[in-house]
Amino acid sequence: MKEVNSNFFLTEEFIEKVLGKNGPLSKMPFYEYRKEQIRLASLFGEILEGKGIMLAEAGTGTGKSLAYLIPAIALKQRVVIATRTKALQDQLADKDVPLAIEILNQKATYLKIKGKANYLCLFYYDRFRRNPLFKDPSETDLYSIVEKWATTTKTGEKSELKELPEEIDFWNQINIRQERCLLSKCPFFEDCFLFRLKRNAEKADIIITNHHILFADCSLKAKNVSASVLPSFNNLIIDEAHDAEDSATTFFGVSVSKRMIEEWIYDCLREIQPEKRHKRKSAITEEVERFFTSFADIPERRKLNIEEISLAKNNLNSMISSLSNFHASLEKKIPEDIFIGLNERLKNISESLSFIIEEETRDYVKSIEKRNSNVVLSASPINVGNLIRETLVSKMKSLILTSATLSVNDSFDYISKRLGINADFHSIRIESPFDFRSQGLFFIPDSFPDPNSEEFLPNAIATIKNLIDFSNGRAFVLCTSIKNMKAIYEILKNDTRFPIFIQGDMPKGALLKEFREKGNAILVATSSFWQGIDVQGEALSLVVLDKIPFASPSEPLVEARIQELKEKGEDPFNLYQLPMAAMILKQGMGRLIRSKTDKGVVACLDSRLITKGYGKRMLKSLPPFPVTHSLDLVKSFFSRLK
Numbered sequence: 001m002k003e004v005n006s007n008f009f010l011t012e013e014f015i016e017k018v019l020g021k022n023g024p025l026s027k028m029p030f031y032e033y034r035k036e037q038i039r040l041a042s043l044f045g046e047i048l049e050g051k052g053i054m055l056a057e058a059g060t061g062t063g064k065s066l067a068y069l070i071p072a073i074a075l076k077q078r079v080v081i082a083t084r085t086k087a088l089q090d091q092l093a094d095k096d097v098p099l100a101i102e103i104l105n106q107k108a109t110y111l112k113i114k115g116k117a118n119y120l121c122l123f124y125y126d127r128f129r130r131n132p133l134f135k136d137p138s139e140t141d142l143y144s145i146v147e148k149w150a151t152t153t154k155t156g157e158k159s160e161l162k163e164l165p166e167e168i169d170f171w172n173q174i175n176i177r178q179e180r181c182l183l184s185k186c187p188f189f190e191d192c193f194l195f196r197l198k199r200n201a202e203k204a205d206i207i208i209t210n211h212h213i214l215f216a217d218c219s220l221k222a223k224n225v226s227a228s229v230l231p232s233f234n235n236l237i238i239d240e241a242h243d244a245e246d247s248a249t250t251f252f253g254v255s256v257s258k259r260m261i262e263e264w265i266y267d268c269l270r271e272i273q274p275e276k277r278h279k280r281k282s283a284i285t286e287e288v289e290r291f292f293t294s295f296a297d298i299p300e301r302r303k304l305n306i307e308e309i310s311l312a313k314n315n316l317n318s319m320i321s322s323l324s325n326f327h328a329s330l331e332k333k334i335p336e337d338i339f340i341g342l343n344e345r346l347k348n349i350s351e352s353l354s355f356i357i358e359e360e361t362r363d364y365v366k367s368i369e370k371r372n373s374n375v376v377l378s379a380s381p382i383n384v385g386n387l388i389r390e391t392l393v394s395k396m397k398s399l400i401l402t403s404a405t406l407s408v409n410d411s412f413d414y415i416s417k418r419l420g421i422n423a424d425f426h427s428i429r430i431e432s433p434f435d436f437r438s439q440g441l442f443f444i445p446d447s448f449p450d451p452n453s454e455e456f457l458p459n460a461i462a463t464i465k466n467l468i469d470f471s472n473g474r475a476f477v478l479c480t481s482i483k484n485m486k487a488i489y490e491i492l493k494n495d496t497r498f499p500i501f502i503q504g505d506m507p508k509g510a511l512l513k514e515f516r517e518k519g520n521a522i523l524v525a526t527s528s529f530w531q532g533i534d535v536q537g538e539a540l541s542l543v544v545l546d547k548i549p550f551a552s553p554s555e556p557l558v559e560a561r562i563q564e565l566k567e568k569g570e571d572p573f574n575l576y577q578l579p580m581a582a583m584i585l586k587q588g589m590g591r592l593i594r595s596k597t598d599k600g601v602v603a604c605l606d607s608r609l610i611t612k613g614y615g616k617r618m619l620k621s622l623p624p625f626p627v628t629h630s631l632d633l634v635k636s637f638f639s640r641l642k
């Protein structure tokens with residue numbers, strides 16, 4: 001590690017003047033002097049003002065957002081901030097950045113940039129408005145809300161419509177999609193929300209975006225495609241960086257879904273006379289169905305095998321030629337700009353499918369997965385670190401990666417390697433100011449069936465029932481698989497006096513709102529609830545983790561990454577599977593204590609944490625809750641809270 005240079009103006013002294021006891025922040029009613037926040041901010045300042053890379057783990061409650069925003073704004077250069085979640089992006093743009101600008105008493109422009117699909121496309125909205133076709137007729141009332149809003153919105157950003165559900169079908173017909181954008185041929189080009197956003201981004205000092213946009217931008221720039229939204233920048237802060245590898249894998253990969261093809265067909269059919277639609281539709285959808293029958297037995301996600309790839313090659317040619325013929329038959333019968341847009345989309349589908357099905361490469365994993373009623377074919381890069389290094393890390397003057405969980409056993413080796421950071425970097429770990437020793441308890445049963453045995457689930461359910469009784473509901477039960485989540489929910493829902501929800505009951509935001517409002521509810525969920533969820537107060541007093549969240553070694557990408565490490569003569573368990581599981585476990589535990597007044601119990605029903613050597617090592621990198629193996633102690637802990 002390098003020593004941090006301290007010869008710049010964004011020093012601890014400067015930060016102290018802003019965030020310290022006599023600074024402008026101290027006049028705010030919520031002010032709390034945080035020595036560690038000042039230290040962190042001054043280190044961030046030195047990186048931003050000088051150059052280099054910093055990995056900073058800052059536990060929950062350290063105030064890391066202000067710690068990076070103060071030097072980023074004071075720097076007076078463009079800084080891009082990328083978060084994992086839209087929730088953090090909104091919090092930064094709506095609350096933290098305006099506050100930082102106010103206390104610095106400095107002029108600075110900032111802009112929030114979300115994924116294109118979050119914005120209204122004026123061209124496709126105009127077409128829809130003239131001829132609204134709802135796949136789901138119950139959405140017509142919601143459409144009237146959009147119609148009213150569309151005449152007044154200045155940004156076209158869907159999140160302005162708080163009353164609109166997250167998932168809404170007709171939004172996909174009127175939002176911005178790169179593949180169908182008509183660019184300068186569009187009659188709405190001058191007023192387009194996307195291009196307005198791009199123009200504003202060129203003038204902004206601080207850009208608040210998310211990992212998806214960041215890596216989509218890198219991927220587009222790497223392919224020399226001029227469709228990126230972000231302007232040029234060389235100062236970057238990646239918050240929630242523990243999850244950056246996953247987003248990068250998605251955007252450096254290629255995928256095509258069955259729904260994407262169906263939507264293309266739907267958009268073509270919109271252009272022809274209604275009486276001719278049915279006949280044309282059945283002929284082409286038959287070809288699409290035939291292509292997808294090349295793949296038998298599609299579970300959650302699996303690798304493509306050689307037999308189906310060879311069958312799919314023939315069916316792919318036939319499907320693409322059928323789609324192309326259909327498209328060609330529309331020439332001169334539909335507006336030229338629409339015809340060209342549809343052609344671009346078909347070209348994109350065809351090239352992506354050719355890559356997935358036909359390209360022989362050892363650098364990508366080809367897989368198929370079922371997502372609800374949709375089927376997705378993908379090619380995902382095995383080693384995304386090299387791509388991140390080439391397209392992003394090597395181009396930055398200053399780069400800060402931060403999160404509440406970045407290290408494992410005091411080391412940043414795992415995350416730095418996964419994200420392609422091989423050069424010298426600075427690193428710092430700042431403990432959470434929460435007093436885990438007095439605020440909580442960590443229950444690990446000392447004698448419990450192996451998590452892979454048949455006896456595990458019945459025992460886990462019996463223990464969860466006890467724990468929930470002690471805590472009076474107020475619990476998250478976080479599972480490592482959909483199978484466990486469903487099994488636990490099915491038993492508990494008939495055997496509990498508390499309101500109970502399962503992930504998928506309703507959109508995530510609505511589910512959390514219900515959970516908070518009930519005050520004594522149970523939520524049974526899987527991976528997406530292990531991180532980025534913030535429920536403060538008594539409504540969440542128990543977090544149960546079914547087992548150590550090892551990624552399944554049969555998951556195609558995990559399998560390929562394990563194989564890659566083996567071929568290099570490295571130890572995949574200790575270098576990849578174990579640290580990845582430790583980071584997720586830390587995230588899961590992090591759901592419990594979100595403020596200095598929160599109290600509660602975390603339970604992990606996996607005895608390997610205390611019986612295996614690796615479990616004991618993992619335990620050392622977790623928040624320092626007192627550990628107990630006794631359910632009686634858990635019971636008395638909750639009794640004392642009453």
Ligand code: SF4
Binds near residue numbers: 124182188
């Ligand atoms: S330029 Fe593209 S994104 Fe903008 S309104 Fe036109 S089609 Fe939509």
